[in-house]
Amino acid sequence: MDNHKHATGFQRFLNTVETLGNKLPDPAVLFAIFLGLVWLISWWLSGVSFAEIDPRTGNPIKVVNMLEGGALTAFTSTLVSTFVTFPPLGVVLVAMLGLGVAEHTGFINAGLRSILSVTPKMLLTPVLIAVGILSHVAVDAGYVLVIPLGAVIFYAAGRHPLAGIAAAFAGVSGGFSATVGVPSSLDPMLAGLTQAAARLSADPAAATLTINPLNNIFFTSASAILIILVGWFITDKVIEPRLKKTAVNGDPATLPTLDELQPNERRGLRFAMLSMLLCVLGLVLTAYGDNSAWRGEDGGLTSASAPLMRSIVAIIFVFFLIPGIVYGYVAGTANNHRAIIQGMSKSMSGMGYYIVMAFFCAQFIYAFGQSNLGALMAIKGALALKELALPLSVTLVGIIFLTALVNLLVGSASAKWALIGAIMVPMLMELGVSPDLTQAAYRVGDSSTNIITPLMPYFPLIVVFCQKYVKESGIGTLIALMLPFSISFLLLWSAFLLVYWALGLPLGIGSTLTFPAIP
Numbered sequence: 001m002d003n004h005k006h007a008t009g010f011q012r013f014l015n016t017v018e019t020l021g022n023k024l025p026d027p028a029v030l031f032a033i034f035l036g037l038v039w040l041i042s043w044w045l046s047g048v049s050f051a052e053i054d055p056r057t058g059n060p061i062k063v064v065n066m067l068e069g070g071a072l073t074a075f076t077s078t079l080v081s082t083f084v085t086f087p088p089l090g091v092v093l094v095a096m097l098g099l100g101v102a103e104h105t106g107f108i109n110a111g112l113r114s115i116l117s118v119t120p121k122m123l124l125t126p127v128l129i130a131v132g133i134l135s136h137v138a139v140d141a142g143y144v145l146v147i148p149l150g151a152v153i154f155y156a157a158g159r160h161p162l163a164g165i166a167a168a169f170a171g172v173s174g175g176f177s178a179t180v181g182v183p184s185s186l187d188p189m190l191a192g193l194t195q196a197a198a199r200l201s202a203d204p205a206a207a208t209l210t211i212n213p214l215n216n217i218f219f220t221s222a223s224a225i226l227i228i229l230v231g232w233f234i235t236d237k238v239i240e241p242r243l244k245k246t247a248v249n250g251d252p253a254t255l256p257t258l259d260e261l262q263p264n265e266r267r268g269l270r271f272a273m274l275s276m277l278l279c280v281l282g283l284v285l286t287a288y289g290d291n292s293a294w295r296g297e298d299g300g301l302t303s304a305s306a307p308l309m310r311s312i313v314a315i316i317f318v319f320f321l322i323p324g325i326v327y328g329y330v331a332g333t334a335n336n337h338r339a340i341i342q343g344m345s346k347s348m349s350g351m352g353y354y355i356v357m358a359f360f361c362a363q364f365i366y367a368f369g370q371s372n373l374g375a376l377m378a379i380k381g382a383l384a385l386k387e388l389a390l391p392l393s394v395t396l397v398g399i400i401f402l403t404a405l406v407n408l409l410v411g412s413a414s415a416k417w418a419l420i421g422a423i424m425v426p427m428l429m430e431l432g433v434s435p436d437l438t439q440a441a442y443r444v445g446d447s448s449t450n451i452i453t454p455l456m457p458y459f460p461l462i463v464v465f466c467q468k469y470v471k472e473s474g475i476g477t478l479i480a481l482m483l484p485f486s487i488s489f490l491l492l493w494s495a496f497l498l499v500y501w502a503l504g505l506p507l508g509i510g511s512t513l514t515f516p517a518i519p
Contacts (some may be wrong), residue, residue: 027460031360034303038364061379063372063376093360103347105325109267114269125232128154147165178223178497187213194211201425207473217511271326275322393501397441408455421442437507447489452486
C-alpha cells in the first residue's frame with residue numbers, strides 16, 4: 001500500500017510498522033514459530049527454582065518443560081481436541097453459517113442500504129463504535145458480527161472499509177472494558193477474582209469483604225463516552241486520511257453497493273425484518289418469568305452460566321438464518337433450499353484460511369498456558385511494581401501499563417487478573433486503596449492493547465476480514481491501523497481514571513475508592 005508520500009512523522013512511523021509487520025511470516029507460520037519458542041524456553045527455564053508464589057496453587061511457581069516426555073505426549077494426545085475446542089473457532093464458524101445465508105440472499109446488504117439512506121454519514125463512526133461496545137453483552141459476538149459489518153457499512157457509504165474494521169475493532173476489543181450501561185459476563189467474573197484476592201489481605205476487615213459484580217459499572221459506562229469520542233477522532237482524522245491511497249482490490253462481486261432499493265428488495269426487507277422481530281419477541285417471551293429455562297441457577301439472565309448467555313452464538317445463527325431465508329424467498333434471490341445451502345457453503349469456503357491459522361493459534365495458546373511462562377511474567381511484573389513503592393497515582397498507572405504489557409502475551413482477562421490481582425489488590429489495600437479501584441485500573445490496561453497483539457485469538461480473523469477488501473493486508477496492516485487507537489486509549493483512559501479518582505466519583509454499585517471505606 002503506497003502511503004509513504006507526503007506523510008507526517010507519525011504516519012511514517014505507522015507506515016514503517018506496517019511494512020515491518022507485513023514482512024513477518026504468515027500468521028499460521030508465526031504461531032508455529034511461537035510454539036517452538038515456547039518449547040525451547042520452557043525447557044531452558046524448567047530447571048530454574050523461582051521464589052515467587054503462584055496464587056493459583058499457593059506454591060512457588062514452576063515452569064513446565066513442554067519437551068519433557070509426559071508434557072509432549074499430553075500435547076500430541078490432545079492436539080485434535082485443543083483445535084476443535086478452541087473457543088473462537090466454533091463461535092466464528094457457527095455464526096458465519098447464519099450470516100452467510102443472510103449475506104448470500106442479500107438481506108444484510110439491503111438492510112444496511114436502508115439504514116444508510118437515513119443515517120448521516122458523519123455519525124457512522126460513533127454509532128459503529130457504540131454498537132461495538134454494546135456487543136460485549138453478547139460475549140464474543142462482536143468479533144464475528146460487528147467488525148465485518150463495520151467494513152460493509154463504511155464501504156457502502158463510500159468510505160474506506162478498513163477504516164470501518166478499525167472503528168468496529170476499537171469498540172469491540174479496544175473498548176472491551178467499557179459498557180453502555182449494560183453489564184457483561186466479565187463483570188461478575190472479575191469481581192469474584194477481586195474478592196478472592198482481597199481476602200488474602202492480613203486486615204481483619206478483608207475476611208468478610210464482599211465485592212459487588214457491578215462495582216465498576218459507573219466507571220465503565222462513563223468510559224464508553226471517552227472511547228466513542230477518542231475512537232471517532234482517531235478514525236476520521238488519523239486512520240481514514242492515511243488510507244486514502246490504499247486501493248480496495250477485493251473481489252468486486254463480493255463487495256457491497258449503495259444502490260437505491262428496488263421494489264422486490266423493499267418487500268423482502270419488510271418481511272425479513274418482521275420475521276426477525278418475531279424471533280426477538282419469541283426470545284423475550286420465553287425469557288420472561290422467574291422459571292424461564294434461559295435463566296441460570298442464580299436466576300439471572302446475564303450471568304456467565306445462564307443458558308441465554310451460553311446460547312448467544314446459536315441465537316445469532318437463528319436470527320440471521322431465518323430473516324435471510326425469508327428475504328431470499330420474498331425478494332426472489334433464493335428460490336429454493338439449494339440456494340440456502342449454497343450461501344452456507346460459500347461462507348465456509350471463505351473461512352479456510354482462518355481455520356488453518358486457528359489450528360496453529362490453538363496449539364500455541366495451549367502450550368503457552370501449560371508452560372506457565374505467561375504466569376511467571378505476570379507475577380514477576382506485579383512483584384516488581386510492588387517493590388518500587390511508588391506514589392498511589394503512579395502505582396495505579398503502573399498497574400494499567402503492566403496489564404497492558406502482559407496482555408500482549410496472555411489474552412484471557414480472567415487469567416491475567418487471577419495472577420496480577422492476587423498481588424496488587426492486597427498490596428493497595430494496605431495503602432488505603434479499595435479493591436474496586438484496583439480492578440478498575442486493571443480493566444483499563446486489559447482493554448487498551450487487545451487490538452495490537454497478534455496473540456489475541458480473534459486477531460487472525462480480523463486480518464481475514466481486511467484481506468477481503470485489500471488483498472495484501474497482513475499482520476502489519478492491522479497493527480498499524482490499530483496502534484493509534486491503542487496508544488490513545490492507554491494514555492487518555494489512564495488519565496480519565498486518575499481524574500475520576502481525584503473527583504471522588506463512585507465507580508459502581510456498592511463500590512468504594514478507599515479501604516477501609518471512608519464515608
